[in-house]
Amino acid sequence: MTWIDIPEGSPFGPENLPLGVFRFGDEEPRIGAAIGDHLIDLAPVASAQMLDGSQLFAEPTLNAFLALGRPAWHATREWLLDLVRNENDRDTVEPHLIPLSAVTMQLPFEVADYVDFYASEQHATNLGRLFRPDSEPLLPNWKHLPVGYHGRAGTVVASGTDIFRPAGQRKPPGADVPAYGPSERLDIEVELGFVVGTPSALGRPVSVGAFEEHVYGVVLVNDWSARDLQAWEYVPLGPFLGKSFATSISPWVVSLEALRGAAVPLPPQDPPVLPYLAGANLVNYDITFEVFWNGQLVSSPPYKDMYWSPAQMLAHLSVNGASVRTGDLFASGTVSGAEQDQRGSFIELTWGGREPLLVNGEERTFLADGDEITISGWATTADGSRIGLGEVTGRITPN
Template sequence: MSTATWVEGAAGSLFDVDNLPWGVFSRPGEDPRVGVRIGDRVLDLAPVAAAEMLDVHHVFQESSLNALMAEGRAVRTSVRRWLTGLLTDETERDLVEPHLVPLADVTMHLAIEVADYVDFYASLDHASNVGRIFRPDQEPLLPNWRHLPVGYHGRSGTVVASGTPVVRPCGQRKAPTEDTPTYGPSRRLDIEAELGFVVGTPTAMGDRVEVDAFADHVFGVVGLNDWSARDIQAWEYVPLGPFLGKSFATSISQWVTPVEALDAAWVDLPGQDPRPLDYLSPDTARGLDIDVEIELNGEVVSRPPYRSMYWSPAQMLAHITVNGASLRTGDLYGSGTISGPDRDQRGSFLELSWGGTEPFAGGHTFLEDGDEVVLRYTAPGTSGGRIALGEVTGRIEPAR
C-alpha cells in the first residue's frame, strides 16, 4: 500500500494524511456529524464506516466528537490507522471518493461538547511582561509561578467555534486615574493566542494523571483565543482572579488535531529552575514546536513560538488532577498566552502595545469594533513536511 494519498491536491499540503484533523460538519438540510479533513475536503465518515462495518461506526453519526473521544486511546489510534489506509490505498478509492465533500459546501460546527474549561498562564515571557507592565517596581513573577502551573477555571458555556462574532463585553471598569468604578463597554479588549488541549478519556474522582499518561487522556489540540477585557479584569481580579473579564467568549478552532499528528513536534522544554516537584516529572516533561501567527485585519502583527513555553501540556494536566479532581470527556484546558522573548513574538495586544502606551499596526493598542483577528498554527509533520492546526478567527461587534 502506498503511503501517499490519492486525494487530489492533498499530498504535500498542510492537511495531508499525516494530519487528519477531526471536525463536525453539516450540509444544507442535514444534521451535523463527524468528519475528518484531507486537503480541502472533509470525509463524511458515517456512511464509509457503516459500509465497512466498523465496530464504532455509530460515533460518526453524532453531532460532536465526544462519543468518539470517550472510546479511548486504543480506539482513537486504530481508527486513525483505518483512515490512513482508506486515503492511501487506491483499492479503497471507489468506496471513499463519493463521500469526500468540498469544504466550501459544508458548514463547520463547534466540534466538542465542552465539559470543564481551565486556562493556564504557562509562558515565562508573557507572565514576565505582564508583571513588568502592572508591577514595574516589583519582581515581575509572583513567588509561586516557577513552582506550579498557575491557572483559573473559566466558563465552558461561552466557548465558541472559530468564526463566531465576539460582542464587546460590558462591565465595571476603573482606570487608575478614576476615583470610582463606572459601567460600560470594555475599552481595553484584547486577545490571547493560545493552544487548547481536549480531554477524551475521563478519570474517577480521587485519581491523578501522571505526566507520562498525557496521551492516554488527551485526544487532541485546538487553536484557542482567550478574548480578554483587560479593564474589567484589572478591577475584578484581586483577590480571586479573572472572572467577567474572561468569561464572555473563548474561541477555538473548528478542527481538532489528533495528538498523534504531533509526534514529530515534541521538543525539550527551555528549562525549569528551580526544579519542580516530582509529581510534575521535570525530567520527562516535553514541550511542542508549534509556530503561531497573529493576523489583525489582514496584517501579521506577531509570530509567537509555542516551543518557548515554560510549563508543558502534560505538566498542566498533571496539576489539574493532582488534588484528585476528575477529568470528563470534553474537558478543555488552555495553555495561556503564548509569547516569546522578542517584541514580535508577543501573544497579546496588552504586550504588543505595552499596556496601551506603544501603538502598533497603524495605531492600534486594543481591539476596535470591526477588527478581525486570525490565529494560525503550524507544526512539523511526521512525514517530514508541516501540518496546520485549525485556525481561529473572530470579528469584534459593538457592545449591546
C-alpha cells in the same frame, strides 16, 4: 502517499487527518476528517466498511468518540491513514469527499469544563512588568506550579462566531470610583488547547506519564480578554468577567499521534519541580502561530519554549483529586516568545497601549468594533514537514 489531490500549502496533508464536526446544507451535523481542501464524510464510509462503532461518526459532537480512549483513537487513525493511502478504497471514499468550502464547521465537542493556564514565562514576565513595575515580574509561586484558573465552559464558541464587546465595571487610572460600560481595552490571547477524551476518577490524580492516555489532541484557542475589566476585578481572586464572555476554538482537533513528530524536549526548569510534576520525557510541541489583525500579520508566537508542559498542566489540574471528564478543555495561556513580534496578546504588543501598532496604515492598540482576528498555526516535525492546525477567527460586534 495518497490518491487524493492535496493543494500545495494545504494545512491538512495525508499524515494529519484532524477530526471535526460539519454541517452540509440542511443535513444534521456529523463528523468528518479534513484532507487537503476536502473532508471525508466518515459516517457513510465507516458504515460501508462495516466498521465497529460506525454510528459514532453520525453524532453531532466528538464526545462519544473521545470517550472510547486511546486504543480506539489509534485504531481510527490507522483506518483513516489506510483510507487515504490505499487506492483500493477510492471507490468507497471518493463519493463522500465534500469540499470544505461547501460546509459549515461546528463546535467540535461539547465542552465539559474549561481551565486556562499561564504557562509562558515570557508572557507572565511581560504582564508582571506592566502591572507591577516596582516589583519582581514573576510571583513567588510561578516556577513551582502551573498557575491557572477555572474558566466558563458555556462561553467556549466555534471559530467564526461573532464576539460581542463585553461590558462591566472598569476603573480608569486616577478615577475615584469605578464606572460601568463596554470594555475599552479588548484584547486577544493566542493559546493552544488540549482536549480530554478519557475521564479520570474523582480522588485519583492523573500523573504526568498518563497524559497521552487522557488527552486526544489539540485545538487553537483565542481567549478574548477585556483588560480594563480584568485589571479592576482580578485582585484578590483572579480573572472573572474580563475573561468569561467568550473563548473561541478552531474547528479541527489534531490528534497527539499526528503531532508526535513535532514533540520537542521541555526546556530546563529551575528550581527543580516537586515530584508529581517531574518526568523524564516531558515535551512541548514545535508549533508556530500567526496572528492576523484585519488581514495583516502582526505576530508569530512560538510554542516550543513554553515553561510548563501540557502533561504538567494536567497533573497539576488533578493533583488535588479533581477528576477530568470527556470534553474537558485546558489551554496553555497566552503564548509569547522573546521577540517583540512573537507576543501573543495586544497588551504586550503595544506595551499596555503606549506603543501602538500600525495596522493597515492606522495606529491601533486594542480591538475596535468590526475588527476581525484570525489565528492560524502549524507544527513542524523533525523532518521539516508541517502539520496544520487550521485557524480560529472572530469578529468584534458592538455590545
